[in-house]
Amino acid sequence: xxxxxxxxxxxxxxSTLAQELGLANVSYYAGTLEGLQFETAxxxxxxxxxxxxxxxxxxxxxxxxxxxxxxxxxxxNTNDLGWxxxxxxxxxxxxxxFSSRAxxxxxxxxxxxxxxxxxxxxxxxxxxxxxxxxxxxxxxGFDIIGIGGDGTIDLNNASPLSFYPP
Numbered sequence: 001x002x003x004x005x006x007x008x009x010x011x012x013x014x015s016t017l018a019q020e021l022g023l024a025n026v027s028y029y030a031g032t033l034e035g036l037q038f039e040t041a042x043x044x045x046x047x048x049x050x051x052x053x054x055x056x057x058x059x060x061x062x063x064x065x066x067x068x069x070x071x072x073x074x075x076x077n078t079n080d081l082g083w084x085x086x087x088x089x090x091x092x093x094x095x096x097x098f099s100s101r102a103x104x105x106x107x108x109x110x111x112x113x114x115x116x117x118x119x120x121x122x123x124x125x126x127x128x129x130x131x132x133x134x135x136x137x138x139x140x141g142f143d144i145i146g147i148g149g150d151g152t153i154d155l156n157n158a159s160p161l162s163f164y165p166p
Contacts, residue, residue, distance in 0.1 A: 002043070004029040004036060006054070032122075033060055038067045045073045052078040053107075053125035056114075057133065061140040074142060080149065081127050084108055 001023075005011050008030040018026045029036060033055055046064055064074060086092065087104035094100055103125075111127040114120040128136075134147055146153040 001026045002029070002038075003027070004031060004033075006030065006032055033063055036063075036067075040066055041069045042067045043072055044069055046075070048074075048076045048078075050077060050079075052076050053128060054122070056120065057126075057128050057136050061136050061142070065140045065142070076133070078128055078133070079125070080130055082149070084127060 003011075003014060003026060005014070005028075011028045011030040015026075015028045018028075046068060048064075052060065068074065084104040084107050087100040092100040106121075107125045107127065110120050110124040114126045120126055130147060130149065134144065137144055137147075
């Protein structure tokens with residue numbers, strides 16, 4: 001298992017936790033996806049949970065495709081527009097040093113800058129609409145086995161539930 005984060009502090013914390021749990025098969029790297037130096041066709045699976053919105057999707061998918069083995073699986077969980085609208089209307093996990101409303105405003109501005117001018121702040125998320133993600137995945141040669149909004153994908157005849165209350 002290979003894990004990476006852009007924040008060296010988070011990498012140290014994860015490494016410490018793995019050592020305390022006796023997990024010896026995990027390696028950790030700090031840096032950006034674009035800056036990681038992995039051989040072509042290294043990974044059997046890549047799991048991007050709550051991180052894809054920090055990447056330039058066009059660049060990220062190119063890098064991911066290169067480092068995946070033939071037949072490897074890619075899982076991406078990313079926030080769509082609804083999450084940021086939710087944070088504008090009903091704040092979420094606000095603290096003295098974090099405002100979910102301000103985060104949503106910065107993200108929406110960064111998204112508009114990215115899609116209209118090709119510019120973005122790397123430390124602020126961007127929204128990758130599901131249609132844009134699907135198009136990018138197809139452009140990079142990925143086979144899509146499921147794509148959808150929160151709680152809508154049913155790969156095992158289960159009854160998925162939305163994260164958001166009705």
